[in-house]
Amino acid sequence: MSTEHSIIRASGPWENIPLYGKGVLNASANAERSNGNLVVPGYTISDCYGILICLIIAPIGIIFYIVFMIYMLPIFIILRIYIAMLSSPKPRIDRGCFFQLFSFILFLICFPLILLVFIYLFLTLIVITLPASIIYSFLSCNICNFCKNMTVLKESRKLGHWSWNDILVTIIGQINRQGVLKLLLHFPCVCIVVPILKYVFVVNPLLYKLSEKFTNQWTASIPLNDATIVSSLIKSVSWTIEDDATRFDIRDDDFSANYPFPPANFDHEPRPVVGIQVMSIVNFTYSIHNIHNVNVRSTTAKRGIFRVPLYFYNPFHIMTGYVEVNLQHQSALEHPMWCITGNNHLGNQFYKNANLLFWKYAPEVASDLQNEPLNA
Numbered sequence: 064m065s066t067e068h069s070i071i072r073a074s075g076p077w078e079n080i081p082l083y084g085k086g087v088l089n090a091s092a093n094a095e096r097s098n099g100n101l102v103v104p105g106y107t108i109s110d111c112y113g114i115l116i117c118l119i120i121a122p123i124g125i126i127f128y129i130v131f132m133i134y135m136l137p138i139f140i141i142l143r144i145y146i147a148m149l150s151s152p153k154p155r156i157d158r159g160c161f162f163q164l165f166s167f168i169l170f171l172i173c174f175p176l177i178l179l180v181f182i183y184l185f186l187t188l189i190v191i192t193l194p195a196s197i198i199y200s201f202l203s204c205n206i207c208n209f210c211k212n213m214t215v216l217k218e219s220r221k222l223g224h225w226s227w228n229d230i231l232v233t234i235i236g237q238i239n240r241q242g243v244l245k246l247l248l249h250f251p252c253v254c255i256v257v258p259i260l261k262y263v264f265v266v267n268p269l270l271y272k273l274s275e276k277f278t279n280q281w282t283a284s285i286p287l288n289d290a291t292i293v294s295s296l297i298k299s300v301s302w303t304i305e306d307d308a309t310r311f312d313i314r315d316d317d318f319s320a321n322y323p324f325p326p327a328n329f330d331h332e333p334r335p336v337v338g339i340q341v342m343s344i345v346n347f348t349y350s351i352h353n354i355h356n357v358n359v360r361s362t363t364a365k366r367g368i369f370r371v372p373l374y375f376y377n378p379f380h381i382m383t384g385y386v387e388v389n390l391q392h393q394s395a396l397e398h399p400m401w402c403i404t405g406n407n408h409l410g411n412q413f414y415k416n417a418n419l420l421f422w423k424y425a426p427e428v429a430s431d432l433q434n435e436p437l438n439a
Contacts, residue, residue, distance in 0.1 A: 068288045073297035073437060074154035075324035076333040076354050082290050083366055084356025094363045096397075099278035101418060103411040109203070109270045110407045113263045116195050120187045124255050127183045131251035134176050138169065139243045139250075142231075146239050146304065153304035155324045156232055166231050180254045184378060188262055196269035205270060212268035215275065215403060219375040219383050223349035229323070229337035230347070236303040236321040237339050240310055246341065253345040258378035260344075264409040266375060266383045271405020275384060276414065279361070280421040281397040282429040287436055293368060293390055295432040300369070300388075301352070312431045318342050318424040322350035322369055338371070340380075342420055347379040353387075361399045364389035373402065381413060396428065 071080040145165065149156070156162060200206040213220070237246055266273065285292050298305070299313060301322050313319060322338035324330075338350035351370040353359070359367035369388040373380050384402035391397050398421050404410040 068290050071290055071293050071297070073294040073301075075301070075327075076330040076352050077294070077297050077301075077324075078330075080354050082293070084354060086356065094392075096281060096363050096391075097277075097279060099276065099400075099418075101276045101278050101411065101414060103415050104406060104408055106408045107406070109199070109205075109405070110264070110409050112195075112199050113267075113270065113407070113409065116192055116263050117259060119191055120259055123183070123186060124259065127179065128251045128255045130179065131176065131255060132247060135250060136243075136247060138172060139238060139247055141169070142235055142238050143243050146235060149304050151304050152298075152302060152306040152309075154298075154302045155327070156235065156303050158228060158232075158326050162228075166228050169231060170227055183255065184258055187259060188378070192259070192262055192267075196267055200269040203270075205272065208272045209268055212271075212273040215273045216266070216268065216375050216383065219373065219385075219403065221372070221374045222376045223372065223374045224335040224337065226337060229325075232303060232323045233321050233337055233339045233347075236323055237319065237341060239304050240313060240319055240321065241341065242314070246345075249341060249343070249345050253347055253379050257344055257346060257381050260413065261378060261381045261383070264407065265381060265405070265413055266403055266410070267405065271407050271410065273403050273405050275401055275403050276411070277399070277401050278414070278418045279363070279397055279399040280418065280425055281363075281391060282395045282425040284394045285396070285429050285432060287394070287433065289366065289390060289394065291436050292394060292396065292432060293366065294437040295435070296368060296388070296396065296428075298435075298437045299428070299431055306435070309431070309435045312434050316424060316427045316431070318420055318427075320348075322348070322352070322371075324352070344381065346381060347377070349374060349377065359387060359389060360385065360401070361387055361389050361397065363391055363397060363399075365392045366390040368396075375403075382417065396425075398425075 069082045071077050319341045325333045325336050333352040335349050335351050338348040340346040348371050353367035353370050356367050367389050371386040373382045373384050375383045382402045386400045389397050404414050
């Protein structure tokens with residue numbers, strides 16, 4: 064392999080990184096790929112009970128959703144003006160004095176909305192959902208599964224990394240990708256809809272018997288060398304300001320993610336960052352740039368790219384568990400998911416919807432990388 068094709072040059076922490084980090088993973092090139100073991104059961108009484116809880120919450124949620132969207136419109140416009148002041152492409156925003164001042168001013172502007180979000184979460188999750196779940200757990204005897212459920216959740220019972228600057232950077236990146244209005248219509252979901260779906264239907268240890276289910280999605284073989292595939296994916300997912308061609312390619316995809324680079328002083332050992340995922344809903348993630356190609360769980364991976372722990376105490380992502388984005392031996396990208404759901408219909412259906420979404424997205428991202436490769 065030529066030196067040119069053995070080094071990743073994708074800027075930030077991915078600049079001049081050996082293609083296989085600390086070495087090619089142990090996965091065999093002939094390892095059989097699996098769709099996983101996700102099965103969606105029929106509707107249960109607990110699903111109906113969850114729907115009842117949501118019907119109680121819905122009037123509150125609708126009001127907060129509208130308020131949230133109206134409040135965020137001028138803020139998104141300000142961010143769009145800020146983007147217009149930046150050069151394109153721009154892999155990473157300089158978090159110098161001007162950015163820190165800009166970030167602080169926006170935090171003050173957003174502070175009332177942040178308080179409203181906490182009030183909403185307290186009302187819906189603590190005042191309504193928690194007591195209702197406790198009552199049902201005793202009536203259904205599912206309280207007997209509570210300790211086992213908490214054991215299943217043991218590795219996921221963390222809060223993760225949260226940074227206002229990270230949140231601001233990833234929103235800037237997503238506005239650049241999708242535009243103000245398109246993102247604005249979906250963005251309130253992250254605070255208004257996602258926490259309810261997560262703690263009512265997907266991973267409520269009081270309502271359901273929880274277990275981990277595995278799914279995996281992958282692209283067809285991409286006719287680029289491995290270094291170009293990885294570099295191009297980094298550009299697509301992590302650069303804050305994309306070039307116009309890349310931005311137009313990914314704007315209409317069914318799924319869009321932005322896992323930005325950490326501040327420059329963390330390039331040698333990147334710290335986790337707050338990322339964003341946009342589909343029919345919006346999720347905030349705890350995302351890790353796997354520059355050293357370590358701690359990869361998939362048995363069909365050749366090179367790890369992103370690691371995304373989905374923590375139970377993160378109310379802003381619908382799933383709980385662990386996800387990776389890896390390069391496979393077949394010059395394909397994979398997206399293995401180990402997520403925890405209950406024994407109900409709706410929680411597993413949401414998981415299945417995510418699985419189907421990524422199968423639909425797979426040919427789109429493969430096409431995007433071929434259209435606008437980096438360092439081909």
